[in-house]
Amino acid sequence: MKRKLALSAVLIASGFTFSTSTMAETPSATMLAYTCVGCHGMNGNSHGPATPSLAGASKDYIIEIMDYYASGERVSTIMGRIAKGYTKEEIEAMAEFFSKQEFVPAKGQKFDAKLAKKGAKLHKKYCEKCHEDGGASSEDDAGILAGQWTPYLKYTLADMMAGKSHMSKKMKKKMKKLHKKAGDAGIEQLLHYYASKK
Numbered sequence: 001m002k003r004k005l006a007l008s009a010v011l012i013a014s015g016f017t018f019s020t021s022t023m024a025e026t027p028s029a030t031m032l033a034y035t036c037v038g039c040h041g042m043n044g045n046s047h048g049p050a051t052p053s054l055a056g057a058s059k060d061y062i063i064e065i066m067d068y069y070a071s072g073e074r075v076s077t078i079m080g081r082i083a084k085g086y087t088k089e090e091i092e093a094m095a096e097f098f099s100k101q102e103f104v105p106a107k108g109q110k111f112d113a114k115l116a117k118k119g120a121k122l123h124k125k126y127c128e129k130c131h132e133d134g135g136a137s138s139e140d141d142a143g144i145l146a147g148q149w150t151p152y153l154k155y156t157l158a159d160m161m162a163g164k165s166h167m168s169k170k171m172k173k174k175m176k177k178l179h180k181k182a183g184d185a186g187i188e189q190l191l192h193y194y195a196s197k198k
């Protein structure tokens with residue numbers, strides 16, 4: 001009897017009983033995600049160009065950005081309203097769903113090979129530390145840049161640099177250095193680099 005009690009205490013402490021009961025009461029992650037795919041594409045790979053793909057981004061990243069949209073820390077055209085319409089549990093379920101889908105690089109994006117090559121160097125120096133694998137990795141909860149839609153990246157960066165959207169202190173420092181050194185042209189080169197990643 002004592003053992004049984006101890007086991008259920010462990011299960012409760014680990015959140016096991018909590019998560020099974022909430023799963024029974026809320027709609028499935030797939031059903032919830034259906035409300036997003038109209039804009040973000042089937043399995044979270046968007047047809048662009050101003051709507052980003054969500055597939056393969058880390059769960060924590062998606063949850064954090066939804067928080068920023070809801071609070072206004074990241075400006076948006078529509079996501080602010082959408083992000084406010086879901087419970088924490090629902091957002092976690094959707095984030096889990098999209099994080100497990102395979103990211104497909106945006107199709108048919110044009111880029112200039114020379115500018116992309118310059119962008120690769122800038123990326124390595126200023127961005128690779130947190131956007132690993134040339135911006136293709138989602139490991140540091142920083143979003144996927146390689147193969148993401150260029151217009152989306154462009155206005156997101158512009159909003160960040162204008163102080164309208166949240167940017168981590170460390171990224172801000174690097175962005176400032178990059179901008180001082182290479183100017184707007186440097187940002188263009190980075191965008192060509194991310195578009196070149198297929």
Ligand code: HEC
Binds near residue numbers: 037
């Ligand atoms: C009506 C179209 C539309 C719908 C529906 C929609 N989104 Fe979005 N989403 C956008 C647009 C456009 C952006 C870019 C920010 C903006 O302007 O609002 C975006 C951006 C995002 C981002 C930022 C991605 C990144 O790489 O930083 C996340 C996360 C996101 N949406 C999640 C969701 C989730 C989860 C749902 C479903 C509950 C959803 N969206 C439904 C259009 C939509």
Ligand code: HEC
Binds near residue numbers: 131148156171
């Ligand atoms: C110290 C870590 C760090 C460095 C260095 C860094 N970033 Fe970031 N970046 C982040 C984090 C964390 C996020 C997501 C959270 C947020 O919005 O604040 C992010 C988000 C972004 C986004 C938004 C992605 C999306 O899908 O919405 C872009 C674009 C971006 N970074 C570009 C860059 C570029 C370009 C550089 C180099 C000049 C860079 N970052 C350097 C940590 C970093």
